[in-house]
Amino acid sequence: MSNIQFTAEKIENINIQDLKVYEQNPKIHSNAQINQISNSIKEWGWTIPILIDEENVIIAGHGRYLAALNIDIKEVPCIRAVNWSEDKKRAYLIADNKLAENSSWDNALLYTELKKISEGAFDLSLTDIMDDKDVEHCKFLQKTLNPLKVKFMEKLTVQ
Numbered sequence: 001m002s003n004i005q006f007t008a009e010k011i012e013n014i015n016i017q018d019l020k021v022y023e024q025n026p027k028i029h030s031n032a033q034i035n036q037i038s039n040s041i042k043e044w045g046w047t048i049p050i051l052i053d054e055e056n057v058i059i060a061g062h063g064r065y066l067a068a069l070n071i072d073i074k075e076v077p078c079i080r081a082v083n084w085s086e087d088k089k090r091a092y093l094i095a096d097n098k099l100a101e102n103s104s105w106d107n108a109l110l111y112t113e114l115k116k117i118s119e120g121a122f123d124l125s126l127t128d129i130m131d132d133k134d135v136e137h138c139k140f141l142q143k144t145l146n147p148l149k150v151k152f153m154e155k156l157t158v159q
Contacts, residue, residue, distance in 0.1 A: 037067035
């Protein structure tokens with residue numbers, strides 16, 4: 001059994017005017033990114049609550065907060081971190097942003113998924129995943145890696 005606890009017991013809907021931005025947040029959100037997040041919220045709804053402390057200071061979710069202001073959302077879902085030290089809040093704010101940057105893409109699978117999406121009626125631009133150079137790179141990898149993957153899987157199946 002794990003000793004890990006949930007940070008929050010519940011999701012609270014909080015008036016956006018009651019939230020406070022952490023003024024020392026080192027993450028920069030451009031207007032273009034705020035518009036992207038706004039479009040994402042419009043398409044998929046609100047999928048990830050904002051993490052706040054006991055004083056309603058945002059620990060994680062500054063981009064979502066700015067997007068909510070951008071599209072005039074009055075209340076936003078939040079989870080509250082209770083009894084966190086100032087250092088723990090600062091460290092989480094950095095980790096929350098940095099850890100996502102440490103992952104990479106399986107470009108062949110990404111190309112396959114994007115191809116499937118593009119064959120339908122869904123607006124692929126909402127993913128904002130790639131420019132034309134990236135698409136060409138994925139096509140190259142798809143062409144190169146898929147036959148190798150198939151051969152590898154066949155070998156596993158035969159043995």
